[in-house]
Amino acid sequence: MTVITGYGLVGRTLDVSKRTSTVLLLKDPKSSVGGSFVGYNLLGFAQGRGSGPLLLSFSSKDPVKKGTVVLTSGSIFQPGIPVGTITKTAKDPNGLVTTGTLVPFVDSNHLDLVGVIKGAPRNQPRQPFLPVAPTASSSPCPAAVPNGPVPTSRPSATPRVTVTPSSTATPTTTP
Numbered sequence: 001m002t003v004i005t006g007y008g009l010v011g012r013t014l015d016v017s018k019r020t021s022t023v024l025l026l027k028d029p030k031s032s033v034g035g036s037f038v039g040y041n042l043l044g045f046a047q048g049r050g051s052g053p054l055l056l057s058f059s060s061k062d063p064v065k066k067g068t069v070v071l072t073s074g075s076i077f078q079p080g081i082p083v084g085t086i087t088k089t090a091k092d093p094n095g096l097v098t099t100g101t102l103v104p105f106v107d108s109n110h111l112d113l114v115g116v117i118k119g120a121p122r123n124q125p126r127q128p129f130l131p132v133a134p135t136a137s138s139s140p141c142p143a144a145v146p147n148g149p150v151p152t153s154r155p156s157a158t159p160r161v162t163v164t165p166s167s168t169a170t171p172t173t174t175p
Contacts, residue, residue, distance in 0.1 A: 002072075002117040008082035008105035009033065009072060010114055021116070025108045026083070027051060035070035035083050035102075043073055046083060046102045053087060053101035060098055064089055070102055078117045 003010040003023050011031060015022040024031050031048040037058070044058030058064075064086060072081040082105050089100035 001119065002078045002081065004081055004115050004117060005106050005111065005113070008084070009077060010106050010108060010111065012076060013116065023114075026054070026104055026106070027108055033077060033083055034073040034075045036073045037064060037086075038069040038071060040064060040068065044070070046070065053103045054084065056086065056089075056100040056102040057097050059096060064098070064100075078119055 001013045001016070003012060003021075009026055011023045011025040011028070013021050014024050025048070026033060026046075027048045027050060029048050029050050033046050033054075034043060035046060036043055040060075040062075042058055042060055042064065044056055046054040046056045049055055056070075066086060066088065068086045070083045070086065072079055072083060074080070084102045084104040087101045087103050089098050091098055
């Protein structure tokens with residue numbers, strides 16, 4: 001299960017008992033997280049190093065700006081949770097992978113209150129992130145379907161307001 005604070009990702013549960021849970025922190029060298037880069041069509045992986053920033057690796061021909069926010073992509077962790085910001089990137093000598101550092105939003109040395117997101121573990125891989133050509137049936141904004149009577153082009157009889165002079169003038173409506 002995903003463990004978070006109001007700032008972002010803390011880690012994931014390894015063991016849960018009636019009163020306690022064991023959490024693998026994001027900074028642990030045995031921990032890694034898949035992430036999507038806000039503002040880019042990229043996915044990457046961040047690996048804990050015990051302390052300090054996480055080691056980030058991704059494949060991209062284009063540079064990624066310092067300060068880019070990384071969110072969980074939803075493999076082990078729930079998707080869309082803030083992980084951290086990119087502080088440095090450099091091309092690997094072989095040119096296929098870009099590495100860098102990611103400073104987590106959560107300081108796990110000073111945790112007070114955390115939340116646990118319960119979710120079923122994923123048994124099947126996610127569908128690939130491929131663009132889909134829009135069609136009438138696949139649009140995220142389907143055509144409007146009326147809910148109730150549809151107005152016609154001819155208005156129905158319009159009520160007329162008649163005012164009769166009197167000391168206590170009260171309008172009356174006649175159809």
